[in-house]
Amino acid sequence: MTTDPALAAMLQATATDTPRRYVITGGPSSGKDDLIEAVHDAGIPCMVQEPGREIYRKHRERLGRHLLKEDRRAYSLEVLEAFITEYTAHTGGVRFYNRGIPDGYGWEGFFGLRPAEQLEEASRRYRYDTIFVLDPLDTFEDPDDIVWAKDREIRRVHELIVQGYYDAGYEPVFVAPDSAGNRLDFICANLRLPKPGQGG
Amino acid sequence: MPRKSPVEEEVVAAVRRLLRPGLPVTPGSADKALLDLRGVLARAIDPTDEASRVTALDGTLRGLLARFPDTRYAAAARALFGLPPADGGQNLTTRRILAAEQAGHEVHHFRKRVEPKLVETIAWELLADADRFTRSAVIAPRLAPTTERSPIQADPFAWEVTEHEEQLSRLWSAIYAARAELLAVERLVSLRADRRDILHTSVTAAWRWAAARAEAISYTDAFHPGQYSSTEELVALAGWTPTLTSAQVSRLTEAASGGVSREQFVSALHDEIELGNAWAHGFSAGPAPARQAPDEENGLPS
Numbered sequence: 001m002t003t004d005p006a007l008a009a010m011l012q013a014t015a016t017d018t019p020r021r022y023v024i025t026g027g028p029s030s031g032k033d034d035l036i037e038a039v040h041d042a043g044i045p046c047m048v049q050e051p052g053r054e055i056y057r058k059h060r061e062r063l064g065r066h067l068l069k070e071d072r073r074a075y076s077l078e079v080l081e082a083f084i085t086e087y088t089a090h091t092g093g094v095r096f097y098n099r100g101i102p103d104g105y106g107w108e109g110f111f112g113l114r115p116a117e118q119l120e121e122a123s124r125r126y127r128y129d130t131i132f133v134l135d136p137l138d139t140f141e142d143p144d145d146i147v148w149a150k151d152r153e154i155r156r157v158h159e160l161i162v163q164g165y166y167d168a169g170y171e172p173v174f175v176a177p178d179s180a181g182n183r184l185d186f187i188c189a190n191l192r193l194p195k196p197g198q199g200g
Numbered sequence: 201m202p203r204k205s206p207v208e209e210e211v212v213a214a215v216r217r218l219l220r221p222g223l224p225v226t227p228g229s230a231d232k233a234l235l236d237l238r239g240v241l242a243r244a245i246d247p248t249d250e251a252s253r254v255t256a257l258d259g260t261l262r263g264l265l266a267r268f269p270d271t272r273y274a275a276a277a278r279a280l281f282g283l284p285p286a287d288g289g290q291n292l293t294t295r296r297i298l299a300a301e302q303a304g305h306e307v308h309h310f311r312k313r314v315e316p317k318l319v320e321t322i323a324w325e326l327l328a329d330a331d332r333f334t335r336s337a338v339i340a341p342r343l344a345p346t347t348e349r350s351p352i353q354a355d356p357f358a359w360e361v362t363e364h365e366e367q368l369s370r371l372w373s374a375i376y377a378a379r380a381e382l383l384a385v386e387r388l389v390s391l392r393a394d395r396r397d398i399l400h401t402s403v404t405a406a407w408r409w410a411a412a413r414a415e416a417i418s419y420t421d422a423f424h425p426g427q428y429s430s431t432e433e434l435v436a437l438a439g440w441t442p443t444l445t446s447a448q449v450s451r452l453t454e455a456a457s458g459g460v461s462r463e464q465f466v467s468a469l470h471d472e473i474e475l476g477n478a479w480a481h482g483f484s485a486g487p488a489p490a491r492q493a494p495d496e497e498n499g500l501p502s
Contacts, residue, residue, distance in 0.1 A: 027357060028353040028355040028357050028358035028361070029353060029358075032355075033353075033354070050355075052356045053354060053355070053356055056356040056359065066363050066367070066422060067360070067363075067422070068421055068422050069421070069422065069423075105245075106357075107356075107357070109242075109243065109245070110357070110360070111360075111423075114245060114246065115245060135267065152332060153361045153364065153365075154357075154358065154361055155332050156242065156332065156333060157357045157361065159239070159242075159243065159263075159329070159332070159333075160242070160243060162259070162263050163243040163256060163259045163260070163263070166255075166258070166259030166262060166263070167245065167255065167259065171262065171266075172263075172266070173266075174263075174266050174267050
């Protein structure tokens with residue numbers, strides 16, 4: 001249940017209106033999980049869990065080894081399918097998404113794959129209203145100002161996700177590093193939704 | 201492989217030239233200095249295609265301008281390059297007036313004093329972005345003493361990045377193990393050590409080298425080409441090895457795959473007389489080649 005009556009009333013009143021879909025995305029270490037939890041706590045309809053994780057686990061389990069180049073395409077298409085299902089299942093009112101279809105560009109770019117035709121087609125067909133990119137919480141720098149290989153890669157993932165949304169024709173809104181509550185307030189203000197009032 | 205770093209002045213000049221047309225970047229408005237930036241190449245769907253790089257540059261600039269570091273001048277910088285609060289299609293003069301207004305400066309002062317600094321900031325941001333895409337190719341990952349546990353985020357990207365680091369660590373550990381044994385053989389040859397010792401060490405070197413090659417194949421199969429190097433370039437880092445035919449190299453690699461012990465490796469190659477001789481003779485061949493004892497000419501000696 002939402003903690004804010006004005007927000008609850010607005011969500012209820014618009015529940016049968018034209019669907020409004022908002023994506024929350026960003027690389028690892030961007031604080032996405034905490035924000036998604038805050039969205040749930042505020043009672044705003046939201047995708048429960050990023051489907052990519054479970055699909056990834058299943059692929060690993062089935063293969064019994066790490067993913068190879070050819071496996072990644074199959075994985076990516078299965079994740080796309082899950083995103084499309086999630087997208088089309090929503091028929092009215094506000095809904096937040098834990099990553100969106102164009103995240104696939106970032107994934108495929110990270111592994112040097114060309115975007116699959118299915119991804120291109122889905123990105124054209126299934127459009128979101130606003131994309132919120134969470135900037136990383138970590139600076140990925142150690143006290144000696146050296147950025148290590150793994151952290152560089154994590155940063156690269158983030159930038160490739162952002163580029164994926166530009167490639168798909170979006171102008172993402174960047175959400176600065178902050179507490180999950182403050183970030184949600186910022187997002188709600190941007191969407192002209194009443195703030196859940198849990199910032200801090 | 202690492203690319204030559206872009207020259208800062210060139211990037212500054214290229215960003216300055218981009219001011220007139222503004223965003224979106226078009227093939228005609230993009231300088232090579234910008235299209236060659238590592239961050240742009242890395243984001244391009246097809247780095248060999250100019251149109252793809254132009255799109256990537258456009259996205260990179262939009263992302264940087266959306267997160268312009270100096271909040272006082274953020275709106276001015278965006279307007280100057282044609283992003284909101286400017287409207288699409290406005291010429292530079294109009295955009296400049298708007299940008300000056302956003303920054304709270306008189307236009308002439310803005311153009312002379314502020315604008316060059318904004319251009320420079322964007323150029324620096326582009327260079328910093330390019331630096332984040334630097335590939336530390338063909339050097340072992342740097343390690344630092346760790347005193348705290350660093351849990352991995354529950355995220356497929358984070359899992360893959362970690363998997364990559366795991367594979368990379370395995371790869372480099374195999375390459376260094378092979379290097380150590382190849383160096384040991386050369387040291388023993390130089391010392392004119394006992395021939396049996398040299399042969400024993402050269403077999404260990406063969407095992408380690410072949411294991412490193414198997415690891416390199418596994419790495420390049422799993423991760424996209426160009427991430428580090430080709431299999432052969434990677435194993436070449438371990439050091440010089442005797443010349444073998446490709447069939448012999450394959451046989452050696454096959455025998456060392458799957459983390460087998462030295463004993464298992466030797467046993468798998470017991471009947472490979474020609475291969476054993478080619479490897480062992482390769483080390484002994486030189487200014488003063490030594491003849492191999494007849495009892496050692498029976499596959500790989502143990």
